[in-house]
Ligand code: KG4
C-alpha cells in the first residue's frame with residue numbers, strides 16, 4: 001500500500017476504487033484553481049499520480065499596475081480557463097467523461113477570481129453529472145506535502161507554516177480537516193510585503209513575479225563596476241518584529257524599507273549595491289521572523305505534550321530558495337526540540353506556488369468518502385481554515 005493510501009487510511013478514509021466494475025482505474029479528479037492571479041488546471045488520481053498540471057501565469061498583465069488588478073485577473077481567468085482545462089485533459093490522456101470528480105477552489109481568495117473557477121467547475125460537473133467538491137485554498141497548500149512526500153509523509157499532528165500572498169499562517173494540523181491557528185498576521189502577509197519591496201526597489205518582474213524577482217536579485221552578484229564603494233553597509237539592520245510573541249507582522253519591515261528608500265531619494269537614486277544590500281536585509285529579516293515563530297510554536301506544542309515530528313512549509317513564498325536553504329530554520333527547529341528529531345518538509349517549488357494539483361489532492365478524501373458539494377455551492381472569499389472542522 002502506498003504512502004498516500006496509508007495517510008488517507010490513518011485519517012480514517014477508505015480508498016475505494018471507482019464504482020464501475022469494468023474499470024480498474026483509481027478515482028481521478030480534474031481540478032481548477034483561480035483564487036488569485038494564476039489559472040490552474042490539473043488531473044490527479046487517488047494514488048497520488050499527477051497526470052497533468054497546467055498553470056497559466058498572469059504576471060505580465062499585472063506588472064504595470066504594481067499588483068494584482070482584480071478586474072484584469074478575472075478577465076484573464078475567463079480567457080485562460082477553457083484552454084487550461086483542455087490542456088490538462090490532453091496531457092493526462094483523458095477525455096472529460098473519463099474523470100470521476102471535479103474540484104475547484106471555493107475560498108479564501110479574490111471574489112471575482114474564485115467565481116470564474118467555481119462557475120466553470122460547477123457547470124462542467126452539473127452538465128456531466130459528476131460529483132463536485134469545493135476546496136479550502138490554504139488546506140490545499142498544507143496537504144500538498146502528503147502528496148509530494150508520499151514515501152514518508154508527515155504524520156499528524158504536524159506544524160505547518162503557510163506563507164503566501166494572502167496569508168501568513170502557523171498552524172497545528174491534527175487531521176486532514178483539523179487546523180488550529182497558532183500565529184497569523186494582523187497586517188500584511190509576507191508574500192504581499194515581498195511584492196511591495198520588490199516594487200519599491202523597482203525590480204523588473206520578468207516572468208517570475210515580484211517575490212521571485214526579489215529573491216533572484218538578492219542572489220545575483222554581478223555588480224556594474226564603479227558603484228559599490230560609497231554605499232557599502234549603509235543599510236540598517238532591520239528590526240525584529242514582536243520578539244517572543246506568537247504573531248507575525250510584516251508592516252514594520254515594509255515601512256522601514258520604505259523610509260530608507262525615500263530618505264535616499266527613491267529607488268532610481270540608489271546604486272545597485274545598496275539596493276541589493278537592502279533587498280538581502282529585508283529577505284533575511286522576513287525569513288528570520290518565520291524562524292523565530294516556528295521555534296515558539298514548537299515550544300508551545302512541547303509545553304502541552306503535543307508530539308510534533310514534522311514541520312510542513314508551503315505557499316508561494318516557500319518556493320524561495322533562501323528560505324528553503326537557510327539551515328537556521330532547521331536549527332531553530334532543532335534547538336526547540338533537542339531530543340526529538342523534527343523534519344522540515346517543503347513541497348517542490350512548483351507545487352508551493354498556486355496550482356490545481358493541490359486542489360485535486362485536497363479534494364480526494366472527500367470524494368473517497370462520497371462527501372460531495374451541491375452544484376449550487378457558493379464561493380467563500382473569506383473562510384477561516386479553523387472552520388473546516390466545524
Ligand atoms: O501561494 P501563492 O502562489 O498565491 C497565494 O495564495 O497568494 O503565493 C504568492 C505569493 C506572492 O506574494 C509571490 O510574490 C510570493 O508568493 N512568491 C515569492 C516567491 N515566489 C512567489 N516570494 C518570495 N520568494 C519567491 N521565490
Ligand code: ZN
Pocket residue numbers: 137141164165315316353354
Ligand atoms: Zn496560494
